Amino acid sequence: MTVEAQPVAGLPDPTDFGFSVVRESEIPDELLALVARVRDLVDTVAHTEADPAELREVDAALAQVTERLAGRRRDTGALLLHQPAGGPAEYGTVTNLVAGPTNPVAPPLVLAHADGGLRGEVTLNGIYQGPPGLVHGGWLAALLDQALGAAASAAGMPGLTANLTVDYRRPTPLNVPLTVTSRVTGTERRKVFVSAEIRHDGEVTAEGTAVMVRLAIPE
Numbered sequence: 001m002t003v004e005a006q007p008v009a010g011l012p013d014p015t016d017f018g019f020s021v022v023r024e025s026e027i028p029d030e031l032l033a034l035v036a037r038v039r040d041l042v043d044t045v046a047h048t049e050a051d052p053a054e055l056r057e058v059d060a061a062l063a064q065v066t067e068r069l070a071g072r073r074r075d076t077g078a079l080l081l082h083q084p085a086g087g088p089a090e091y092g093t094v095t096n097l098v099a100g101p102t103n104p105v106a107p108p109l110v111l112a113h114a115d116g117g118l119r120g121e122v123t124l125n126g127i128y129q130g131p132p133g134l135v136h137g138g139w140l141a142a143l144l145d146q147a148l149g150a151a152a153s154a155a156g157m158p159g160l161t162a163n164l165t166v167d168y169r170r171p172t173p174l175n176v177p178l179t180v181t182s183r184v185t186g187t188e189r190r191k192v193f194v195s196a197e198i199r200h201d202g203e204v205t206a207e208g209t210a211v212m213v214r215l216a217i218p219e
């Protein structure tokens, strides 16, 4: 396979296609604090053994809070613009399941340029559990998919995952820092070949490869 990663000179402006775009700096700290609070709440609710009367009260209180916030709702497809210094603009969805800053279910995974690809750290709590004490395999696939897609995007070649292959090498524990790495390994016409790993204590617990198919941009 030949590596001929040629960043696209100019990607189209998503607003021309009807998407709303949010800059990272436009997300208020207060919303990020609320997201962190709800993330804690999800973990707490998942594990609570509170008695039914207390649960009814909390449920009613949360119903009020939900109604209070529901009045002003962002478009589900809103894009987040990340503009790394010296690199191409990168777009992801604001509520991306793995990396969206406003999604309380997202761990979140924050990836930065490193060693010709991307690298980030993430810790997954009990809500990402599959087997006892271990991360759910579907979530590991989601982390890898995100890292793989982000690697293509960071190289100026955003696309959709056409094919994803995951190998689970070792059990991946909850509640410990995991390192996620990814990179482009080759291109062929619209196909971008990418690979990624998840490590705990330096040991690979899961690895994946994908074929990302670059967006077919209308002329």
Ligand SMILES: CCCCCCCCCC(=O)SCCNC(=O)CCNC(=O)[C@H](O)C(C)(C)COP(=O)(O)OP(=O)(O)OC[C@H]1O[C@@H](n2cnc3c(N)ncnc32)[C@H](O)[C@@H]1OP(=O)(O)O
Pocket (backbone or CB within 6 Å): 090, 091, 092, 093, 145, 146, 147, 148, 149, 150, 153, 154, 159, 160, 161, 162, 163, 188, 189, 190, 191, 211, 213, 216
């Ligand atoms: C910073 C932001 C980072 C954001 C990261 C996001 C990460 C998350 C990424 C995702 O999860 S994306 C969501 C899951 N994926 C999808 O929903 C994709 C669904 N599939 C499709 O929409 C289409 O099948 C697809 C766009 C992938 C391809 O359709 P096209 O009609 O545009 O392409 P076409 O079928 O002409 O194929 C183009 C090339 O890709 C190849 N290809 C297509 N499907 C393939 C496949 N499954 N496996 C391998 N190669 C494939 C195809 O053979 C061909 O190769 P050649 O150039 O060599 O002829």
